[in-house]
Amino acid sequence: MSGPNTNYDPVEVAALDPAAIEGAVDAALAAAASADTLPALKAVRTAHQGDRSTLALANREIGALPPSAKAEAGRRVGQAKARVAQVLAARQAELEAERDARILVEETMDLTVDVPRRVPGRRHxxxxxxxxxxxxxxxxxxxxxxxxxxxxxxxxxxxxxxxxxxxxxxxxxxxxxxxxxxxxxxxxxxxxxxxxxxxxxxxxxxxxxxxxxxxxxxxxxxxxxxxxxxxxxxxxxxxxxxxxxxxxxxxxxxxxxxxxxxxxxxxxxxxxxxxxxxxxxxxxxxxxxxxxxxxxxxxxxxxxxxxxxxxxxxxxxxxxxxxxxxxxxxxxxxxxxxxxxxxxxxxxxxxxxxxxxxxxxxxx
The missing domain is CATH 3.30.930.10 (Bira Bifunctional Protein; Domain 2)
Structure with a gap:
């Protein structure tokens, strides 16, 4: 984290640039949409919500801003993180529903089918x-x-x-x-x-x-x-x-x-x-x-x-x-x-x- 920036210029703080934040949100939404399995979605969540993600880095830069600029930057980053979290949660629900539906089909048990009787043991x-x-x-x-x-x-x-x-x-x-x-x-x-x-x-x-x-x-x-x-x-x-x-x-x-x-x-x-x-x-x-x-x-x-x-x-x-x-x-x-x-x-x-x-x- 950088030290206090008394001569704050939002353009110079690249991580907090509105275009950069919007780009990070778009990348996260696109990755979430392309994830077709729960493990793939987990990888997307790590990449776009983890400690090394673009939004996490932007959030850490807020502490270096002067008080007059923190509110606006915090609101911008918070809204971006909320959008990403909402989309990821919705995609999580969709994939879990697909998994459950697939399990119901693949692991269906026909309780009307006769099962083989267990053959009792025989003594010598x-x-x-x-x-x-x-x-x-x-x-x-x-x-x-x-x-x-x-x-x-x-x-x-x-x-x-x-x-x-x-x-x-x-x-x-x-x-x-x-x-x-x-x-x-x-x-x-x-x-x-x-x-x-x-x-x-x-x-x-x-x-x-x-x-x-x-x-x-x-x-x-x-x-x-x-x-x-x-x-x-x-x-x-x-x-x-x-x-x-x-x-x-x-x-x-x-x-x-x-x-x-x-x-x-x-x-x-x-x-x-x-x-x-x-x-x-x-x-x-x-x-x-x-x-x-x-x-x-x-x-x-x-x-x-x-x-x-x-x-x-x-x-x-x-x-x-x-x-x-x-x-x-x-x-x-x-x-x-x-x-x-x-x-x-x-x-x-x-x-x-x-x-x-x-x-x-x-x-x-």
């Missing part, structure tokens, strides 16, 4: 089958027991009568946990949970041990390196193979339907003696259709392994084998799902395609 059929099996045994008065998936080698093998040279302990079947010699494996079965249960409590013991297990198998139509199984264990006084057979019959009737029965075929497992494979009568053809795809015409479907708990296993778990006896069995959850629901390929179960889960809904 493995979880559904596992819970169904657990409910069956809980209804029989059994308990559910669980254990860690990274297991001590002693619990996974030695306590189950699987000696150091047993083939199941080799790398082709078992995932060992680094570093070598750690004594830890990814459990190959849920049998270690049975051993833990026998070590932790006194008989009578009636438990079902469900869980995830790991083996070095390739993923194909019938195998997976990670799968689920459930194992049953009973230890009490006077337990015989007849109790095993009765428990299995009750289980298959509840899972596969009334009239389903089981049979036991002699077999060998290190942790049971005697041992037996579990078969159940085909619930589709009941042995009357030689072309049945479920049982391949045999009338029987293999479910898993079973037997009386080996005396060595009882002794390793701190239980007197002369007083107590027990039985154990193991079946695969995926296999039960495939048999019960006609799933032809193990990969359908594990690959995570939601379309596979959707067909099972929330319960089976």
């Amino acid at each position: 059929p493995n979880a559904l089958v596992s819970e169904r099996i657990e409910d069956i045994f809980v209804a029989l008065g059994w308990e559910i027991a669980e254990g860690p998936e990274v297991e001590a080698e002693w619990l996974n093998f030695d306590a189950l009568n699987l000696g150091p040279d047993h083939p199941a302990r080799q790398m082709q079947d078992t995932f060992y946990v680094d570093p070598p010699g750690s004594g830890l494996v990814l459990r190959t079965q849920t049998s270690p949970v049975q051993v833990r249960t026998m070590l932790d409590r006194e008989p009578p013991i009636y438990v079902l041990c469900p869980g995830k297990v790991f083996r070095t198998d390739e993923l194909d139509a019938t195998h997976s390196p990670v799968f689920h199984q459930f194992e049953g264990l009973v230890v009490d006084e006077g337990i015989t193979m007849a109790h095993l057979k009765g428990s299995l019959d009750a289980f298959v009737r509840a899972l596969f339907g009334e009239g389903t029965v089981t049979r036991l075929r002699p077999s060998y497992f290190p942790f049971t003696e005697p041992s037996a494979e579990i078969d159940c009568r085909c619930w589709v053809c009941e042995g009357r259709d030689a072309s049945c795809r479920v049982c391949s015409g045999t009338g029987w479907i293999e479910l898993g392994g079973s037997g009386m708990v080996n005396r060595r296993v009882l002794r390793a778990s701190g239980i007197d084998p002369d007083r107590y006896t027990g039985f154990a069995f193991g079946l695969g959850v995926e296999r039960s799902l495939m048999l019960r629901n006609g799933v032809p390929d193990m990969r359908d179960i594990v690959e995570g395609d939601v379309r596979f889960n959707r067909q099972f809904g929330m319960e089976i």
